[in-house]
Each structure stands twice: as C-alpha cells, then as structure tokens.
Amino acid sequence: MSLLSTIRNKAAQLSLFDPSERPSRDQVFRQRFRLPDTATLQAQISAEFSIASSNFYYPGRLFLSEAHLVFEATDEHICSFVLPLIGIRRVERMASKSYLFALSVTTFHGLKLNLQFVGLRSQIEQFCDRLKANLRDSVADMRSLKKFLGTVYSEYMLAEKREHVPEGGLGQLFKYPGDAKKLRDKSKMRLWAEYMRDHGRNITIVRLQTFHKLIRVGLPNRLRGEIWELTSGSIYQRMANPNLYTSLQKEYAGRKSMAIEDIEKDLNRSLPEYPAYQSDEGIDRLRRVLTMYSWRNPEVGYCQAMNIVVASLLIYMNEEQAFWCLSTLCDTLLPGYYSQTMYGTLLDQRVFEALVEKTMPILWDHLVKSDIQLSVVSLPWFLSLFINSMPLTYAFRVLDVFFLEGNKVLFQVGLAILRINGEELLDVSDDGAFISILKDYFAKLDDSAHPNSHNEKLRNVTKFQELMVVAFKEFSVITDDMVAEQRKKHKNHVLEGIESFTKRTQLRNLHHVGGLSQPQLSIVYDRFYQALQSSRLGLGPVQTSMDFETFQAFLAGIARWAREPHDFQRRLFHRWDEELRGSLALQDVVAGLGSIMQRDIMASMAYFFEIYDEDGDGKVDREGILQMSEGLLYITRNMADPLSPAASPNSSLTDDKPLDVGDKYLSSVSAFIKRAFEYASPDDGEDDNLIEPVESGASASSSKVKANAALDPSHPLHITLPTFRMVVLADEALEQFFAADFAASIKLLPAKGGREKGTLRDLFDSLVSDSMRVAGEVKRRIDEMERQAREQAEANAAAANTSVANTTADDDDDDDDAVGDYDRDVLAGAEVEDLSRAEAAAARPRAPSVDDMLS
Template sequence: MSFLGSLRQKTSFWDKIAENFAPSQTRDEKFRNEYKLPSEENILDDTNADLSFISAYSKSKEMKKKEGQALAYVYSGKLFLTPHYLVFRDAFDNSSCIMILNVSTIKRVERAPFGSYALSLVITLYSGTQVLIQFIGVRYRSEQFCEQLKKCLKSNIDHAKALPRFLDSCYSEFLLRKNLLQMTDIKAPGGGLGQKFKYPGQSTIAKEKAKLRLWFNYFRENGANIAIVKNYTFEKLIRVGVPSRIRGEIWELCSGSVYLRQQRPQEYQELLTQNEGKTSQAIEEIEKDLKRSLPEYSAYQNEEGIRRLRRVLTAYSWKNPDVGYCQAMNIVTAGLLIFMTEEQAFWCLSKLCDYYVPGYYSKTMYGTLLDQKVFEAFVQEKMSVLWDHIENYDIQLSVVSLPWFLSLFFTSMPLEYAVRIMDIFFMNGSKTLFQVALAILRINGEDLLEAEDDGMFIAILKNYFLTLDKSSHPDSADPKYRQITKFQELLVTAFKEFNVITDSMVARYRNKYQNGILQNIETFVKKTQLRHMPKTFHLQEFQLSNIYDLFYQSIATHKIGMGTGSSNMVFPVFVGFLAKFCDWCRPSDSDRNPTYVEQKNEFLRRLFKKWDSSKAGELTLNDVVYGLDKLVTNDLLESINYFFALYDDDEDGQLHREQVLQISEGLLFLTDPWKTGKFVDVITKKSIEENIAEQIVKERGEEVTMNNVQLPSGVTIDEEKFKAEQGERYLQAASNFLQRSFEYAQPVELEKDIDLIDLSDNDQEKTVEKKQFSALKANAALDPTHPKVINLATFRMIILADESYELFFSQTLRDSIHTTESVNPSDTKNKALRNMFDGILADGRRVAESVRRRVDSVATKNSITSTESNGNQTSNNNAVSGVSGHSQEKTEDLDDFTTEQPGEHEELLSNSWIEMGDTGDENLKQSRPLRSIPRDQAGSQDNQPDLIEFET
C-alpha cells in the first residue's frame, strides 16, 4: 500500500508540473471547466463545510433510524456559491462526493439547532430531499455565505417558477414519479429518434431493463438531473453502459449542457423563429450534407430525421455565426439526435464545440489539426517501434486518425460501439479520444507493422472495426476469455493501459504545438487569399502581402488561424488601418481642431463608401486592395478623375456648389501634413537644395572651380522659413481652387425662374432683404437664382493650373501611401525638422547638382567678363564651351554616388545635421552620404568623365 500511495503522490506531483505548461486560466475559468457550468457563472463565495445528503426516496428513511434522524454519510469538503449553483466537493479526493445543486431547486432553507458554536443549515429541495450543511470556520464568514445565498435565492425566483416545466422534460424524473410516487397519468417525455426508429445495436429488453434498474436506484439515493450528487458509482455505471432511454439525459448531465437548457428554455425556438426564411452560406452547405449524415441509420432515410437534423444545425449556425456550419458537424449532430430531443441536441452541440473539442468545427479546423499533432507525439512516445515503422514507410498517420477525431468515432465503428465511446467521452473529456485511438493502434500493432503503405494500414483498421463484436481470444481454452469481445478488450486497453494520458498532458502538448499549427494555417490561408485577389495594375506582389498583414492586424477580433471573428472591416477599424501607412491619416496635432476632424471624417467616409462594393457597411480585403490600387496610380489624370468621382454622388459628371466646397475641404485635409510642415514635397526640397548650394558658392566666391567644391563648415537651414513658405503655398492653392472653381463654373439651365416668397411685414424689412439678396446675386458662387457646376474637364484644368496640387496628384499622394513596408502606428511624434529634411543632406547628389549649376553659372559669367576685357572672343568661347561640356558629363554621372566607397566627407555631413538642431537620425546614420571617387576609378568604368570632388 505504501508503494501504491507513493506512486499516486508522484503522479499527482507530475500532473501539477504539467499544469504549469498549460495556458493560464483564472480561478473562475478553472472552476467552470471542472464542473461544466455556464460561462456566466463565477464564484461569489466559498467556505469549508460538512455535508450530508438524504434523498426523499432513500431507503435509509425506511430503515433503522437513530434519534429521529435518518442515517447518512457525512462528507468534509468545500462549498462554493455562484449566481445559480451551490457546488460541493469532498476534501478526500475531490471525487467521492460532488454535488451540483441548481439554486432554483431549493424550496426552503432553515437553521439547524445543533448548538451555538457552529452554524448549520437544512436545505429542502423541491422533491423533499434534504441537504444538511454544517459550516466550519469563523462564524462571521459563515454568516456572510448565508447572506450571499439569500440574495441568490431571491434572484432565482423566476427560474424556480419555470422548474416544473423543465422537470417534465427529464426522463429521470419520469422514472421516479412513476415508480415511487405511483403516478399513472404521466407520460414519458419526448426523446430522440431512437424511440421511433429503434436504438442502435441488438440489446435485449432484459439487459436494457437491468441497466435501467441500476440507474433508477442511483437516482433514488442520490438525486437526479440538476439536483444530483455524483460519486464513484456514477462513473462506474457509465463504464458499464448507459441504457438508451436515458442516454441523452446522461450525456447532457455529464457535458453540462443541461444547465444551459434549464437557464435558457426559449432560446432554441426563438433562434428558429427569428431567422425563419433567411438564407446564408451555412444553410446552403447544411442542405448539401443532410442526406450524407449516418445514412446507415433508418431515421436519416426518412424526412422526419432529416427535418430534425436540419433544424438543429440551422439554429446553431445562427447562434454561432463565426462557425456557422463546418464539415462533420452533421455526423455528430445526427448521432446526438438518436438519443436526444432537438433542444437537448442543440445545447449539447454548443457545449461540444465550445468546451470538449474547441476548434474542431471551425473554418480552419485548427483544433483537429492540432490534436493530430498531439496524437502523433503520443504515438512516438508510447509506441516508438510502431512510430519508427510509420516513418520508414512514410505512412500518413493523420490521414488514418483524422476521421476518428473529427466524427468522434461515429463513422469509424458501428453505432452501438461508438455511443459507448461517447458515454465515456462526455464524462472524462477529450483525453478519451487519445486513449481510444492509442488503444486501437496497440491492439493492432503486430498487423500494422506488416503494412507498407497507407492503403494497407487503413484496410487493417477497417477490418478491425467491423469485427468488434467478435471474440478477442477465440482459440483460448478458458471459456471466460472466449466471451471477451474485441470492443471490451479495446475499453480495457484504453482506460487501463493508457490511463496515463491525462488532461494535463493533453493541454501541455496542445500548448507546445499550437503556435506552429496556427502559423502553418495562417501561411496557407494567406497564400490562398493572395492567389485569389483581384488583378492590380499598380500594386506589386510584395505590396499586396504587406496590405494583407496590415488588414488583418487591424481587425483585432478576427483570428486567422482559428477562423473566428468577422474578416470584414468596419469604418472605425478602416480609419485605424489607413493610419498605419498613410501620412495624411496618421494622428497629429491637427486632431485637436474640430474643423479638421470633421474634414477627415467626411473624406474617409466617402472613401469607405466608394470602396464598399457590397454596400453592406463593411470592407473585404479585396475591396481594400482594389481601392488602394486606384489611389497609388502613377497616372496623373487617372488620379484626378478618381478624386472627382469621390464627390460626384449622383454620378452625373458634375459637381454642384456644395460638392465643390466639400472637395475643397477634402483637399485641405489631405494636404494638411504638408501645410503644417510635417513633411516636405519636391518643390520645397528643391528650394532647400538651392539654399545649400547658394551657401557653398557664397563662402568660396570666385575661388570655386570645377575641381575644388567644398561644403562649408556648418550648413544651416532656416526651418521655419521653409515651413512657412510651404504652408503658405498650400493655403494659396486651396484659395485658388475655390476661386477658379466658381470662376470657371458653368451655369445650370433652369426650366423657369425661381420665385422668392416675400415674408417681410414692412418696408424696412423688405429693404434689408433686398440688400441681402443683392449681395447674394453679386457673388456668382452663391447666387441662388443661377446655380453653377463644374465638370470633370474643368476640374482637371483647375488642378493642373496650380503647381502644388498638380504635384500632389502626380506624385505626393502616391508617395504618402507606404504600402511597401510595415509602419509602427505608435510612433506619432511630430519631429518637424527630421520629417522635413530627412534624407536631403544624406543624399549629396542633389546638392552637388545644384552646386554644379551655380559653379557653371559663375564660370560662364567670369568667362564673359574676361572676353569683354581682353577682346579674345575666340579663346574665351572655347573656354566656356569646355566648361559647359565638362559640367554636363559630370551631372549625368552623379547617380553613381550610391556605389562609391566611404570618403572623408561623411563626417562633415553628419556634423552638419547635428548643427541643424537634430540629435541624430537612425535613417541618416544608415544612409550613404556624399563621397569622393578617385579620378582613375571613375574613369575605369566605361570611360566615364571625372566626378566633382568636394575637398576638405
């Protein structure tokens, strides 16, 4: 005994260590999972207590009594209170006595007179059953627990009123009433299809009745349905076999779905009623699979069975739209409906998908794929010889075992044996699937070692399933061994030899392989979606890949690998999505301005509506890709046309006065980052380059020669000056746009003059109104009697007439949409200096071009002066010609600066940046600054002309 006790302690110790590798759960989550309670249950209070349970129908009441009290076992343990349940578990092994009592079943609560030193309660249930609770611990804590219980009883009054109707649907309650209360006018509650089409198997009536008697005695002593006490006898009866008549109730009792059905009695029917006549993709897929659901069972060759199956699957698809309907759900639901009513099967299916096999029935089936990996790990660990054989012959074990897990063995073995596996599955959880699958391989191990391909492997196992009713030892001399069937051998092997497979081990292996499985699924899904994207003209493949990542990163509720959550983008998410890679949508200081925020929302809503192809208020990935492809076009006229179409609401090819005002506000919003100096455009960059070049020429003056161009010791830039110039330029562009729009607008031909109604009471008011109306008429844009519009051609002309807006639509807008790289949305600091001038000094080529132009200008001027003074026209003309040609050749070769070796001027440029007030830019440090190339090296490349040297 000491050895077994030590072994038991070690097993418990390793289980606790394994739990550390499983995903962490809160105390309430662990509690709900352990007792299969609904998700809204949480622990309100808990306390230590002794508990006695005396059933109203117990034989102990009729036997010997002591001091007026019926004999009963007393269990010490812990008592938990949730909003709807009173749960007790014993302290011995947490399995000897587990009471899950729905608060609505409590009829009366009294204090028991057992002395003042301890607080005791006597709880009487609806059936007359009594529960005696004696609290252990400080009295004030016991009083607090009782106060919480009192509040729960009050809040459950409505459920208590509906209790009789719920009890009428329980077969266990029917057994007790008929046999103990001698009620003759009651009818058995509705059940599964088996009541009419017979239950699977060839079980004799005598054997079924014997099992039913055992369960009747258990209900009599320990309560039933939502007021039951579970102990080892409960588990033993399930292993022996559950009678078909009460199998549905036992399944929902073990799974916890009975608690959901009791708390939400109308939900199933409401789902069907509210969605009657509606269609969806899930419903279309359900219709395709209905007649392929356990076709060997007679009920599913009949319209009644098909109708029940359709209703349950349809209701679940509306309850859980993320899942809808998935492969093999029809098989499992068909198996449930043989023993359950529609409502019972609906709630049991919900519990099955959410708790027992999460991810099995999802769009990506990630749960099934994950468990296949876990199963392979168990085979490798427990049956290394067979695993080596599988690997040597490249046998795909997952192809063999996937149907077992996905259909919960319903399609692998005869139904009469599959439901026996389900009995234990609902009691012990998903580890049952691994235990049975390992036992199947163990029993057939010798034959499987002879298999050299997948086909032979599958054939051996298929033959085994067809002979489960045969003797496992037909040649044994002992008649007892000859009576043992292969299925009985399978159960013994699964739950004795492989009892070492625990929930903790399964959770640990799932956690180990989960990330890899999800990553593989995400990669596969991404490749598939990219392959089916619409044809794009301006976005390259790597840009589409980045847009895909940003799109799904923005939708936090959507899990690609798990296939949960909507994959469509609503407007608030759309705004955050654009803010990740569009300069004009990033958070900025302008967000504090209500006018700017209004302009921003107006433009983005128009863009959202334009991209929404389904007009459902949601964007798909294809919608976003198609819309971005239009925005990043390098065709100037196409870009202008697309912007015009955003505001042409009625698609008549004309913009009215209000639309012109709205389009001007949209332009103000889009150009705000450049108007506020956060970024610079090409025009400003050129001005900065010219400014730097001018400083270089001024410092050296006439000493500047083509072979001696030196950067000044400290290059400074008047940041505020260029910011102000650029901001003024964009403001002037906006003003010019409005002015030219109304100046070149075309009048709308009216059918008749507009008669203005005179609402004034006296001559003075008439005079005021006449002046106001005259003022309106004086402004052609606001004249109500002569409305004007602009067409697409006029809009193009106005845009092209302004240098800033023409540049914006031809280049700036496209460059502001960064689809080529991931952007960190948290980096919202507005460093104006870095944003305006980043890269200008780092790229010395453009500055050198400006310097060269100025040097050429100085050289030309000096040559002309020299010609006038010396009169040597011919000689000076040759000099000018030579300088000019030399300059042209060097300018063409400036693009090769990026391939030069580091020179001594890199430090100078870095110092110049620091003098401008920046503490250092990582992008600048990694850039390739202006460098010198030796004359011989430059000339060795296809005899190219010499480059300008910036000497120090």
C-alpha cells in the first residue's frame, strides 16, 4: 500500500487535491448533512416547518436529493431533520391563509410534518414536481424498510407489539460499562421515549433543541449505538448498502493480507479491561469488523488505534453498524487520522498547541521553557478519542457529543482538561510529572469537583460534570471556522515534517544502497518521485514504481546522454527490473544507479556487457556486438568532455553548453567494432580465421562479404566478457570511459534554483490540505443560501400576501395545480385531503424550553 496513495485518495475524497478548487454544491450538501457519497442536491427552497401536533414554526430551507428530504432552520441548532423518502407514508396538500402552498407529510411512524413554502410559484412547482418523481422512484425500496427498522432498538422500544429484540452490541451479553443506576439509565430512557413519541424516531426523528440537550446529558446504554450512527450519518450509509457487509464476508473468507496480520497482533490489546474482549465472542466480532474494513478500503487497511475505536463501538452496536460507523469516522469525520502517515492527527496536534498558546498563554510559556512536549499526552487523546485516557463511561459521554457536533469537541475537551489542571501543571518541569498529574485527574473524574464547598449542589458536581461545563461553555468560542483557520496556517509546517519522516523511513528501509552516499540517495529519492508526479495524469492512483516512459524522464534528469531516446535506455530499464515486474521501484533505481556509478573498471565493463547479454549465457552475438557499439556511440556523442567545465562536479545538467568531444570516442568505437569481430569466436567452436583470402573468380560483392565476418550470416560468432575486456583495454579512450567517464556521466545534483515544481514536497503540498476547509466552505455556502432566501422572501412577500386571497379558492379546486393532485399517485392508497384552515393559522410562539424535562 502506498503512503502517497493513501494521502492523495483521502484528499481527493474531500476535494482537497487542488487547494484553489472550491467544493461542489453536492459536496457541501453531503458534508453538511452527512449523507452518502451518492447523494446529490436536486432542489432547494425556503420554507417554514412545524410539527402538526404543536404550534411552533421554524423558518429555514428545504433540500431535496434522490433519496432524502432535508430541513434546516435558520438557526441550525433549533430544528433540523433528514428524512429518507422511503420513510414517507403520505403527502397531502393543506390549506394556508399565509402561504401560497403548504404540504403535510406523514412519516412511516405517523408523525405529521407541516411544510409551508416561501417563494415564487414556479419555484415551488418545480420543487414539488421533483419531490413527486423521487417519491415514485423510492416506492420499490420501501419493501426493505420494515426489515431495516427491525435492526434499531427504538422501533422495538416504542412498538405496540414487541416481537423480536434487535441484535445489539456486546453490552447486551457482557453488561454495559458503569453503574446503570448511578448513570440514571432508566430516567434517560424515559426521556428519550417521550421525545421519540412526539418527534419521531430513528430515520424519521426531528432534531430540536431538546435532542441536543438529551445527548449532552448522556445517552442511555441501549440507545447509544443507534444515536451514534444517526448523528454520525452512518445509518444512511447502512440503508444505502444493506447487503455489503455480508457480501464482503463471503467474498474475502479465508483470504490473508498484511493488514490482517497487523490486526491479529492488536486484538488482545483492545480494551482488555472490558470482559467481552477476554472472550472469543468479543475478539471474533472485533476481528471481523476490522478485517472487512481493511478489504473494503485497502488504501487505509488497518492503522493504529482503529482497534480501540471499533472495540468501543461494538459495545453498543452490532457488527454491521460498527462497520459503517468506522467507515464514516475514517472517511468523513476524522479524515487523515487513521492512515499510514496520520497526517490529520499530526495537523490537529499543531492546531491544538496553537489554541493552547492563544487561550492559555501562561501555561504555554511554561511548557516551552520546561521543554515539555504537549503532544506526548494530547496525541493519544485525539487518536483514541479519549477512550484510552478516561474511564469508559466518561469517554463515551465525550463520544456522544463528538458524533453530534464534530471534531471541534476534541479541541474543546482537551483545552478544558488543561484549564482545570492549569495550576498544578505550572508546578511541573518534566514530561513525567505532566503525564502523572493528568493521569491522576482522569482516575478521579467521579469525585466531587468542590468537596469543601458549603453549597450542597456544588459538592454534588463531579469533576467530569465540571469538565463538560468548561468545555462547552468557556470554550464554546472554539468553532469549526477557527479550527479550519488554524489548520490552514500550520499545514505547511506539518507537511514538511511528514515529507521528511516519509523520506527518511523509505531510505532507511532500502536493503541495498549501491554505494551511494546519503546526499546522493536523497537526490535520487526526490527525482524519483518528481518523475512519478510529472507523469501522472488526472486523479488516478499515485504509483510508487515507474514504467518505461517515466524511467526515460527520470534518466534524462540525471544524465545528459539520456535526453534522446535510444535502445540502450530500454536495455537499461530491463536490466534494472530484475524481478521482471515491468516497472522499477525506488530500490531498483538505487541499485541500478549504484552499479553504473561504481569506480571499478572491471565491474563497470562487466555490467555494460551484461546489458547486452540478453539470455545470460555469457555471450554476445553478431547483432549484439553491433548494438553494443551503437550504445557506446549513443552515450559518448551526447556526453560532455570529462575535462570540460560542464563535466565538473558542481555543474548542472541544465547548463546547455556546447559539447567538445571531437573524434576521440568516434574513432575508438570504430576500432572497437573492428577488433570485436577480429577476436570474436565462431559459434560452431572451430578455430578458423575469420578473415579468409578471397577465392579467385568470385564476384566483388561476395568477396566483400567473405572478407567481412560481420556481414556474413553463414558464420555465426560471438564475444565473451574476457574478449570484450581485452578489446576495451586495447583502446585508451574506452578504458577511460569505463574507468571514470561512464560513472561521471550520471550527475546526482539538486535541481537548479532549489526545489522544482512536481517534487515530493509539492506533491504533499497539493494533495493534503486541512480537512476542515470543506467544513468552512459548507458554512459559507449555507450562509449564502440563507441570505439569498431571505432576500427572495422579502421581495416576494408583498406579492404573496396580495394574491393569496384570490389564489386559495382557485387552488382548492384546480386539478391541474402542481401540488394539488400529484400526491394521489405518490404511494398506494394515498389521497389528497384538505386540512383545517384553523389548524394551519395557529400562532407562532417561541420554541419551548426543556430545562424542566432534563432536571
């Protein structure tokens, strides 16, 4: 698996390949609402939303994709929903005095949602036509809805007739972490049951402020897995690919890979304190999920800390749910965290340090002066999502909010930990004491935060509760935009470190360096990847081995004679490709260059001879001798005179100076041909003279052929390595060529003017960008759409108010209306009903408070 491929593919998925390229509208849409990769935004319009059983209205925008109807209020935290079209049972037109068009949507669970459109009649018609078409297309998929809902616990919990308990996580068999009574699990379940009865459940749930507050106070054990996959968006991936996990198990059963070997090493180190992972049941589930993900995403395969995260998911989820949640984590929520280079985690470590410096300058100055590395403690926090640091019951509380609000939560919680322990941390002067203080703090999260307080309420506040308050109130200023800005600022510094580490690692892993020095190896590495990057077209996979065309470009960069194509280049390519792969890896190139640049004249002659000894029998035939002479001419006529300034060690290949070789090599190669045929051996083994006297009476042409053995096909001949060496050493120029000039013709010099475009540094710089740039762009796009919607609403308000009285009566009886009769064929048995005008004209009080509910 290629390190470069991993980074490049991850960046391409997030539209970060070209930093100047803005994400598309569909990418913004999917990222914002965490929808599957196949979702595209087909229509959008301003609307007011309300639940029919209440009188609270929320202005916002409706979005429509092929399979989802999405609403988001102007204040996104007040109200939103993502409703799969297969979860809609009925669509009805309703009467409204205040709006031109209004619909009532009944979900699969019987919840009625009122949608009142704001906009031009033509826009509303277009949106409704598209909705009608998509609903019709989704009818066939509705057959699988009941089976899918049988896998979520909320369906079983609220069902009138309970039959089959859905398969859950390991917690069902081995108990959930923590004391259920102390965690008030039953009270939380009751609150969620009440909320779901009034606001929908699983795929049809409406997310009001109560939804966010219920998550922040901690999820009940039995619903945690379902809410995690709902808020992360993995539930929509699972719906879109109902049989993928099972098919992967069948397809790859019994197959082995490097990732599987790494997985086996870590299985018994995954949450060993939890009883399930001391049994075959828990280990087998963990193995299957990690293995199937490694097959589905071979570019990532298996990476550090994945086992910890998946082990946590499996406590509350079944295998398929955990598989899709892991996919969403790696691909969307934490891009670059779980990869060979961990570039996402390393970048966020630099961002975290910058935020500490900005929010706690005194502590930061102390850490710098004491040479304490903050990343020593913070890197495991981010990589394991606090699971390896906190007790599990509290780490899962952090995960509850993380899946809902994104990875800014990791920064908020991390900063809160340092703020709470700031005074103690100012007294330490080494990494060991720093780690010890924080480890002791995590072990006492269940203790009172104010044990000596006279206020009983304060004494009852635990250290974890204090941590959550500080994180989400004091550090609420840490937003996605702020994180994105910091990532952009520190990206180059992190990429330089990644590049340097990757380079050192690959060079260190070379098993044969061919006698090249470290500076020379560094140049070969840079030019190798520069040639690969220059030859890559489009967004195909980045290769770590070069084909012949790329090899030609690479060779032309280090040897002047290689600027023109010749058969010698192809022979050299095949000579370096010892494993007959048809491509050259970095190791092949290093070994090949080392063989040419060696200063031993005998070894150099032997290497050149082997290039033309195609079958490896130690002989070069007549045709090979001629091609060998052509190769010598090709190299020497395009090679600078070794005594000229262009051949000096400090010269650059880009200095196009006239060559002054003269006839030295030309005459020597001519003499080489003559001597090679003169001392060649016949293939039949006879020791006859190759140059025979001309028989009397023979024609001039036939005499010429017999006199020149090179032109006489009836006398096959060959030369061996000893003969080749003898012929070369008989000529002073050729002897100099193999002793020094051939090796000196390879110039491993840095590109003129420093780093060139297309080097590995540019590859990383263009491939990897901060993952939150998309999130920032999403927010900008959404804000822009909301602004346009408000302007449009203001422009059309007057027209809508003046025409509503005239249009309402006509619309009630107009069978050709865009909305009036389209609902009749949406679903089997669906009918158009006019709702009461009195119900639609209810007042609009502010959204209700839920403090009493959560007390």
